[in-house]
Amino acid sequence: MTPILTPTATEVLRCVRETMESGIIPSLSGRTERSNAATIQHMLRFVEHRIDKEGQLLFDEIAYLRDLFPAALDWLGSQSDAAGLKAAIGRAIDATPDPTLYPSLARLSETVAALRQHVCDLLLLLQAAPENDGQAVDLHQRLRDYIVWQLEQEGGMVEPAFIGHGPRR
Amino acid sequence: MELLKRPLAEYIRHLYGEEAVLEHDVRYPRGSSRLTWFVDYRERPGADLSSIVLRADFEGGSTIHSSLEQEYFMYERLGQSAVPVAPVLRWEADEQWAERPFYIRRQIKGDWEIPHFKDPDPQYDAMRIAVSKEHMRKLALVHQVDWKALGFDTRLSAPASREACAGHFIDRLMAQLADFQREPMPVVVECLSALKKGAPVAPCISLCKGTNGLGEEIFLDGEIVAMSDWEEASIGDPAADFASLQDLIPEIERNGAKLWGLEQALTYYREVSGIDLPIENVHFYQRLRTLGAILYGHKAAVVLHNGKADIRQAWTGTEVFHLAKRMLAGAGGLGKPIDPAWFAQMNETVA
Numbered sequence: 350m351t352p353i354l355t356p357t358a359t360e361v362l363r364c365v366r367e368t369m370e371s372g373i374i375p376s377l378s379g380r381t382e383r384s385n386a387a388t389i390q391h392m393l394r395f396v397e398h399r400i401d402k403e404g405q406l407l408f409d410e411i412a413y414l415r416d417l418f419p420a421a422l423d424w425l426g427s428q429s430d431a432a433g434l435k436a437a438i439g440r441a442i443d444a445t446p447d448p449t450l451y452p453s454l455a456r457l458s459e460t461v462a463a464l465r466q467h468v469c470d471l472l473l474l475l476q477a478a479p480e481n482d483g484q485a486v487d488l489h490q491r492l493r494d495y496i497v498w499q500l501e502q503e504g505g506m507v508e509p510a511f512i513g514h515g516p517r518r
Numbered sequence: 519m520e521l522l523k524r525p526l527a528e529y530i531r532h533l534y535g536e537e538a539v540l541e542h543d544v545r546y547p548r549g550s551s552r553l554t555w556f557v558d559y560r561e562r563p564g565a566d567l568s569s570i571v572l573r574a575d576f577e578g579g580s581t582i583h584s585s586l587e588q589e590y591f592m593y594e595r596l597g598q599s600a601v602p603v604a605p606v607l608r609w610e611a612d613e614q615w616a617e618r619p620f621y622i623r624r625q626i627k628g629d630w631e632i633p634h635f636k637d638p639d640p641q642y643d644a645m646r647i648a649v650s651k652e653h654m655r656k657l658a659l660v661h662q663v664d665w666k667a668l669g670f671d672t673r674l675s676a677p678a679s680r681e682a683c684a685g686h687f688i689d690r691l692m693a694q695l696a697d698f699q700r701e702p703m704p705v706v707v708e709c710l711s712a713l714k715k716g717a718p719v720a721p722c723i724s725l726c727k728g729t730n731g732l733g734e735e736i737f738l739d740g741e742i743v744a745m746s747d748w749e750e751a752s753i754g755d756p757a758a759d760f761a762s763l764q765d766l767i768p769e770i771e772r773n774g775a776k777l778w779g780l781e782q783a784l785t786y787y788r789e790v791s792g793i794d795l796p797i798e799n800v801h802f803y804q805r806l807r808t809l810g811a812i813l814y815g816h817k818a819a820v821v822l823h824n825g826k827a828d829i830r831q832a833w834t835g836t837e838v839f840h841l842a843k844r845m846l847a848g849a850g851g852l853g854k855p856i857d858p859a860w861f862a863q864m865n866e867t868v869a
Contacts, residue, residue, distance in 0.1 A: 376715070465701070493852060508860075517866070518830060
């Protein structure tokens with residue numbers, strides 16, 4: 350058995366949710382109260398999933414985009430009006446986390462948001478690129494694949510928390 | 519009641535006189551964009567029961583972009599048209615009473631639920647088609663409103679021409695999103711260009727209701743006696759309303775023959791409205807609908823971030839927002855199709 354510090358936040362939340370389900374919800378007589386309780390149950394389950402998965406998801410997304418961005422820098426090198434974006438993406442690739450600071454979810458989330466903004470800026474440039482720019486076509490497709498991948502990652506955290514668990518309201 | 523600084527019974531006496539008696543109040547459980555309270559009272563003991571509806575934003579703000587004042591304005595002006603709506607009675611912003619502004623409208627007798635409407639048993643086919651036709655007749659009334667004469671364009675922006683309707687619709691949504699957007703959304707940037715392709719010319723420029731259909735309209739004896747939920751109202755291509763239509767055009771096929779569906783509904787709508795609405799326009803606005811879902815999903819998340827959110831906004835800002843992104847991706851040719859059972863689950867309400 351792998352040693353672990355217990356209880357985890359997920360375990361506490363699960364206990365809260367299960368107690369609410371067995372010890373509180375059956376005594377609610379008003380429809381509004383039961384409806385609110387149903388939504389609360391879903392939200393508690395969502396947070397359980399999120400605590401378990403969010404850190405790794407953000408970490409993986411940073412790695413995915415850092416792996417993709419060098420191809421973007423190559424293409425941006427041939428673009429005359431993209432010096433600012435090229436510099437920003439270069440800094441994002443070279444950035445190293447401060448070893449004295451805990452890489453909290455909030456920090457990871459800020460990093461991912463900044464990287465996604467670069468993706469948005471790139472997409473706008475790529476949508477305006479000539480159709481015969483093969484490098485742009487390839488890069489555009491890689492960004493489209495990233496969007497699909499990112500939504501699937503997010504879905505792995507969100508969808509099991511709700512689907513199949515009854516009315517939301 | 520959370521909308522008031524003093525007890526509701528006192529407020530009812532303040533409005534209707536010292537003898538007025540509060541009988542019952544309940545919050546509508548499904549509301550996820552604004553708060554709705556149903557209140558029953560008597561002007562004096564033994565008098566007939568009167569029913570009113572109180573509408574307000576959630577404490578942390580609305581899930582939708584348009585203001586409560588605009589919603590009040592819609593009801594007030596629609597009261598001067600042939601569209602059936604509940605009369606508005608009062609805008610309440612008196613700080614002695616109201617925690618935050620709300621308005622009151624008369625509650626119309628009827629029900630948003632239609633027994634067996636979703637039941638695929640053939641014995642209900644005729645009823646389901648009749649209900650759908652009734653909705654077509656009432657949508658026709660909305661789309662025939664003289665919006666210029668009634669001044670709707672003083673609050674809702676109007677496109678310059680039939681050709682401009684689609685672009686105007688998209689620009690309006692994107693401007694609204696820019697007002698509150700807190701996170702970059704690559705899926706929106708990428709899919710927007712796909713959504714703009716094939717923009718149709720509108721058959722006319724109409725007042726549009728926004729969300730409509732099952733759950734939004736009040737029925738009594740098979741007739742729509744009040745149309746509710748005008749918060750997404752706009753001026754533009756009437757096809758937008760067919761794209762926002764919830765459930766009231768059932769697809770019914772028996773022994774290989776199509777009895778009812780979108781094509782049949784549009785044919786009937788043309789008969790009663792005189793508006794020849796191409797089905798391609800509806801399909802175009804159905805794709806745009808996904809952008810609207812992004813707006814209210816993200817707005818709910820922003821309200822949650824700011825604090826004082828309602829629990830329903832927590833749901834809208836998480837599951838609904840994620841689903842909206844997947845729907846938009848699908849409309850832009852990205853990702854896997856979404857299981858229809860997921861939508862069905864999200865529409866369920868506790869017993």
